Amino acid sequence: MNDWVNILQGYGSVLQDEPLASHTTLGVGGPARWFFRPENQDALCAAMLCIPTGIALLPLGRGSNLLPPDTGFDGVVLDLSNLNHIQVYESTLTAECGVRMSRVSRICADHGLTGLEFMATVPGDVGGGVVMNAGAFGQQVADCLTRIRVVRRDGEVQELQASQLEMSYRHTRLPHGSLVVSAEFTLQQGDGEAVRENIRQMRSRRSLTQPLELPNCGSVFKNPPGDHAARLIEAAGLKGHRIGGASISAKHANFIVNDNEASSGDVLALIRLAQSTVKKQFGVNLEPEVRMLGESA
Ligand SMILES: Cc1cc2nc3c(=O)[nH]c(=O)nc-3n(C[C@H](O)[C@H](O)[C@H](O)COP(=O)(O)OP(=O)(O)OC[C@H]3O[C@@H](n4cnc5c(N)ncnc54)[C@H](O)[C@@H]3O)c2cc1C
Incomplete structure (x- = not known):
């Protein structure tokens, strides 16, 4: 070794x-x-x-x-899952990168804090949520994020204000090679029971519209300006289309599900098919939201 x-x-x-x-x-x-x-x-x-x-x-x-x-x-x-400390002081919540976003939303509800309810419906961690500027139901990480700490490739810790991160739709700009180790959010004071009710409603809307019972990665493509990737893929006739062990979900066309021991290659082939078909039929470029690595990229 x-x-x-x-x-x-x-x-x-x-x-x-x-x-x-x-x-x-x-x-x-x-x-x-x-x-x-x-x-x-x-x-x-x-x-x-x-x-x-x-x-x-x-x-x-x-x-x-x-x-x-x-x-x-x-x-x-x-x-980074062992980096999972979280603390709340008044309206400020600080979480290490490995804290699950669903835990953040639960703790917000316990403290009557509002602004990050959507996190109950996103199955990632705080670090991934910051990097992706995750969001749903009109909320996004950037709305409440005040600052982050990153570890650089040389092992040094650096603090950055949210305003330095150029956050936009599913995009955050980090210094090259750095990792998010913690994030600080400033929330609004609200009513705990109202926050819980909001979370319940978001969750039930999700389970009605998304194929949560099968392995997936959420929305595969970003929504193009003024349109929805799911609408375009469905209009292109690809809803339910299968390649190998993966298929474009029959429930939500912007989801690819692994319903029969799919390979990464099967998923990639569906991504490329959706991109080329939508481009050909509607002239729209679908940009992947899912982070593709190596040959997938
Ligand atoms: C059922 C389902 C529903 C979803 N719904 C939504 C939704 O409503 N809204 C939404 O925005 N997303 C949604 N997603 C996508 C996904 O949950 C989010 O993008 C989430 O923020 C990813 O977090 P993660 O911890 O899983 O990151 P990962 O998938 O592990 O990583 C994502 C990227 O971030 C990088 N990264 C991860 N952690 C760090 C770190 N600490 N420092 C630096 N880089 C890091 C990784 O290298 C990778 O490039 C959904 C996914 C699923 C499966």
């Missing part, structure tokens, strides 16, 4: 050739050469220093917006 991998083991657990299919909500993706789960933030900073700069890094939240290729990832996947 490489010297640096031995050192890494002092900062958390290290697995080799770990299948990424077990760490993505789509259930696809080949092996990660190394899969490292740091014990805490300090361990992550120290680990960044000992991983040689030529080794590729992939930060991982819940893998709910990720399409790794069947060939896997030739580098270190950083599983």
